[in-house]
Amino acid sequence: MTLAVVPAFLWARRLVPPRLAVVAAGLVLLMPSFLYTGTLMTENAFLPAFLLAAYATAVALERPTRFAQGAALAAIALATAVRLQGVVLFGIYATAILVKHVLDRRAGERTPLRSFWCSGLAFVVVGGLALGTTIARGDRLAASLGAYQSAVGAGYSAGDVARWTLYHAAELGLSVAFAPLSALLALLVLAWRRGAGPAERSFLAVSAAAVPWLVVTVALFASRHSGRVEERYLFYLAPLLLLALAVWLARGRPGTLLAAVAAAIPLGLVAALPLGRLVNVGILADTFGLHPLYWLEQEGLLGTGAVRALVLGVAALAAVLFAVLPRRSARFALPALVGCVFLASQIAVFDVVRTYSRTLEDVARTGAPGWLDDRFGRDQTLGFIWTGALNPAIVWQLEFWNRNLDPVYRLAPEPGNLPAAEATIDGPTGKLRIPPGFAEPDALLSDSTLVLNEEPLRTFPSGLRVHNVRPTTRISGSAEGVYGDSWSGGRFRYTHYGCGPSGWLGLVLASDATLGLPSQTVVARAEGREVASALVAPGRQVYLRIPVDGRDGRCMVQVDVSPTAVPAEVIPGSPDTRRLGLRFYRPTYLPR
Secondary structure (H helix, E strand, C coil), X not given: CHHHHHHHHHHHHCCCXXXXXXXXXXXXXXXXXXXXXXXXXXXXXXXXXXXXXXXHHHHHHHCCCHHHHXXXXXHHHHHHHHCHHHHHHHHHHHHHHHHHHHHHHHCCCCCCHHHHHHHHHHHHHHHXXXXXXXXXXXXXXXXXXHHHHHHCCCCCCHHHHHHHHHXXXXXXXXXXXXXXXXXXXXXXXXXXXXXXXXXXXHHHHHHHHHHHHHHHHHHHHHHHHCCCCCHHHCHHHHHHXXXXXXXXXXXXXXXXXXXXXXXXXXXXXXXXXXXXXXXXHHHCXXXXXXXXXXXXXXXXXXXHHHHHHHHHHHHHHHHHHHHHCCHHHHHHHHHHHHHHHHHHHHHHHHHHHHHHHHHHHHHHCCCCCCHHHHHHCCCXXXXXEECCCCCHHHHHHHHHHCCCEEEEEECCCCCCCCCCEECEECCCCCCEECCCCCCCCCEEEECCCEEXXXXXXXXXXXXXXXXXXXXXXXXXXXXXXXXXXXXXXXXXXXXXXXXXXXXXXXXXXXXCHHHCCCCEEXXXXXXXXXXXXXXXXXXXXEEEEEEECCCCCEEEEEEEEECCECHXXXXXXXXXXXXXXXXXXXXXXXXX
C-alpha cells in the first residue's frame, strides 16, 4: 500500500517544485487509511494501482501518443484486475479526455479528439469482448460485475442517491481537512478563467473526472445497500486532493475572493452532514474520517452537539486559513493543518481499530488458530454447517488457519463470497443433503441452533460445536431466531426432524437474572394455535411439553418470549447489543 507514494511523488514532480512534491508525498503517507495495511483486503493493492492508472491517464492526456495511451489502458486494466471497482477508471479516462479538451480550448490550445482514436478503439474492443463473453455464457449482463452485480437494478431512488452523494462529498472534504478540496475547486476555476500549463490541465481533467465518478457510484451503492458513508471505497481520491493543495500553494494562492468562495464550499457541505446519525458503530471498518468523532463520543469527552461544533470549528479554521493567509505562511500552515488532522485521526483510528480487532478476536477465539489441523490431522475432511447464527468471523478464522476445513455447508446466506456448498436437511430423516461432488466429512462443526443426535466433542462459549460423524449421525433439529450461543430473541422457531404422526416436544428454557427482567411469559404455538405456556421466574428455568404433529416427518413449534432486554442497556460495560429473551437448551422428542 505504501507503494502509492511512488506515483504520487512522480506526479507531483510534474506539477510543483521538489519541496512541495515531498510535502504532497509525505501527506499521502500520513493518511489514516494506511491502517488498512494491517488487513488482507484488495484496498491495499488498489490504492497504488488506482494512483498509477490516474497518473498514466494524465500523462496520456498531456502527450496522447499511442504508447502513452496504451500504458494508461494497461494501468487501468491492472487496477481493474486488482479490484473490480477499477472499471470506473474507464469512465474517468473517457470523461477526462473531454474535460481536457475543454480546458485546452480555454487556454488557447487545441488537442484534437481524434488523437485518442486508439483509446476509443480499445474501449469498443474491450466492451465488445466483455459483452460477447457474457452472452456466450448465457449470463445476465450484470453477472460480469461479479460481487458487484447486486448493485445493478436494485431499485434506486433519485432523492436517496442525491442525499448520499452530498454526504459522501462532505465526508471526503472532512477526511482531508477541507483545504485540499477547496484547492481543487479553486484550481478548476483558475484553469477555466486564465488557463494553466499542459501538465496541470491534464491533472485537473483527471481529478475533475475522478471525484464525481467515485463519489456518485459509491453514493449509489450506499443509498441502497449499506446506509452509511463508505469512505473505504472513496479514500483513493485523497492523494489527488493533496496534489491539488500542493499545486495551489505552488501557484501562490491567487485571488482572495476565489479562495474565499472555494473555502466556503466544503464548510457548507460538512454543515449538511447529519453527524448524529452517521457517527455510530457501523463506521468502524469503513469510514476512518469519522472515527475521531466516534472516539470522542465513546470516551465520553464530548457529546454529539459538541462533536458537531468541533467539526464546524475545524472546517471554519481551514476555510479562514485557506482564504486569507499570505503565500509564504500558507505554504507552511495549510500542510501543517492537514498533517496535524491526519496524525490526530490516526491516534483515534488506531485506538478504535485495535479495540474492534481485540473484540473480534475474543468473539472468534477457539484456541490456537490451527487447532483443527492439530486435532484431526490434515488427511481428514471437516465440514462447517453455516446457519447464520454465529459471528461469521468464527468460520472465516477457522477456514483461514485450517487446511482440513472444507467445505462450508450453507443452510443460510453467508456474508462475503467465500466458497460454500448449498445444503438442505431431509425432513423425515434429518440427514444433511449435500450437492454431488462434495466428499462426506469426517467431522462436522455447527452451533447450538442445530441439534445432532450425539453429544459434541467440544463446545465453545460462542456456541461453536464439534461433532464426530458416524453412519448413524443425523441432525435432530434446528432453531431459527436463536443465537449461536443458545440465547433466544423475542421469538424463535424450532423444527424437529424424524417426528412421528403425533408426539411431544420437550423444550428447556432458562432465564438469566443478570438481565434484570421480571418473570417472563413463554407462549408456544404449533400450526398457528397456542398449545403451551409458562411463566419463568428470574434466574429459573421451565420445561415446556408441547404436543406436535409430524405428518411429513418434521414438526415445528413457534415460541414467543416477553419481555426481553438488551445487555448493553442494562448491564454496565456490556458490549452486547442483541435483544435477548431466554436460554434455549437441548430439546427432546417423545412419541406419544
